[in-house]
Amino acid sequence: MTNPENDSYRNQLLRRLDPGDLGLLQPHLELCDLEPKTTLEKADSEIETVYFLEDGIASVVATASGKEAEVGLVGFEGMTGAALVMGADYAAHQCYVQSAGSAFRMGTEPFKEALANSPTLRLFLLRYVHYFHIQTSYTALINAKSNLEERLARWLLMCDDRVHGERLAITHEFLAVMLGARRPGVTVGLQVLEGRGFIYSRRGEVHIRDRSGLAACANGTYGKPEADYVRLVGL
Template sequence: MTNPKNNSYKNGLLCRLNPDDLALLQPHLEPCALNLRMNLEQAASEITTMYFLEDGIGSVVARTLGREAEVALIGFEGMTGAALVMGADYAAHECFVQLPGNAFRIGAEPFKAALSNSPTLRLLLLRYVQYLNIQTSYTALINARANLEERLARWLLMCDDRVHGGRVVITHEFLALMLGSRRPGVTVGLQVLEGRGFIYSRRGEVRIRDRSGLLASANGTYGQPEADYVRLLGDIRSSPDLT
């Protein structure tokens, strides 16, 4: 449930903080723009700054043996720097801006000091980390077992949860990276979904036209992590201006 005193924030975690916990973070929160491809975390590097996203989307990308794929999405419902909540000080994967937006950033040191001074702050953020772990594990399962059309539909639904107006600005090349697939396959997948009237696709942009149709195309690959977010933290779309 959101805290009505925090309704100046769009970020789902900042909205849910109790007044004492928000007071620990607020003096150190700095608004910033999230530019396309801006690096938010670097794999195997110390986390010096974390971001509470207000809008836009961050992609967590794993790389090995010259290959890469998206393993998690972060939007207004969450934050970067989850490792800090767990007591680590470095990022396991790269995180960069997939869709531009805005965020509040905070240095790692004042953030860790706030965690040390408030068990309730850590508990709330641990719930978010649990959700992020669930999302990542389901992404691994779905990337291994689902076909491209199902994965594409799921990814578009996840983006739709985090953007205004059902409009996703992304190239086919970038989308192929996100899905760990080849560009021609992604192009065919988009054409199939568009032919069914579920989306409208043009160069650099996808618009959601029929969310229920996408849900059917996702064939059960979408929904469980989102249900766990609701169970752990509340409605994923309960942030101001997004309901």
């Protein structure tokens, strides 16, 4: 449930904070634009800034031996800097902007100070961190066991949850990185989904035409983490 004092925010965490906890963060929150490919966190580096996304999408990307794949998505439902909530001060993976948007940002030190001064703030944000771990664990399972069309359908649904309208600005090259797949396979996967009438794809963007069809195509890979978010954080 949101509080009237929080209604000026679109970010679902800020909207649901206890007014006292929001008061600890609010003096340090600064609205900023997020341009595509902007780095929000560097792998194995100290976290300098926390971002509460208002719109747009950030991707958490793991890298090993020159290979990379997306392991998590963050939109207006969440935040970066989750490691700080758990007492760490560095990021395990890279996080960068996938789709342009905006966010409220604040420095690490005032954020850690707020956590230290309010046990209720940490407890609430830990619920989001738990959801994010559920999301990433499902991504690992699905990337290992599901076919490309199912993975692609799930990913498009997750992005659609986090953007305004039905248009996703995305290239085949970027999709290949996000799914840990080869670009030709992604192209074929998009053609299959388009042939079934679920999407319309053209250079640099994808339009969602049939969410229910995409959900059926995802074959059970979409929905469980989303339901856990509602249970842990709220609608």
